[in-house]
Amino acid sequence: MGGSRRPDTDQPQNLIVLCGSATTGCHGQVESHRAEAIESGWLLPQTADPAAEPVLVAHSSRWVWLTPDGRYSAEPPGVTA
Numbered sequence: 788m789g790g791s792r793r794p795d796t797d798q799p800q801n802l803i804v805l806c807g808s809a810t811t812g813c814h815g816q817v818e819s820h821r822a823e824a825i826e827s828g829w830l831l832p833q834t835a836d837p838a839a840e841p842v843l844v845a846h847s848s849r850w851v852w853l854t855p856d857g858r859y860s861a862e863p864p865g866v867t868a
Contacts, residue, residue, distance in 0.1 A: 793833075799857035801837035803829060838864050 795801050805814040817824040824830035828842035828850075841850040844859065851859040 795837055798837070798855060800853040800855050803842060803853065
């Protein structure tokens with residue numbers, strides 16, 4: 788959600804570290820393949836709730852949710868294991 792005025796833009800549940808710059812590495816892949824990045828949860832539309840959207844991690848092997856404390860959760864928000 789870069790460039791947004793939404794208060795959750797810079798919150799941990801909306802941030803994921805990507806290697807490289809906007810033209811190279813993982814970041815370049817996200818920018819060059821936006822549809823795939825949205826499907827994988829690496830890029831979100833402005834209308835999405837980042838806390839409610841899963842992210843594909845671990846070499847595309849599992850889905851997790853980013854939490855407000857900067858960690859991963861195997862369960863969606865509001866679900867306790």
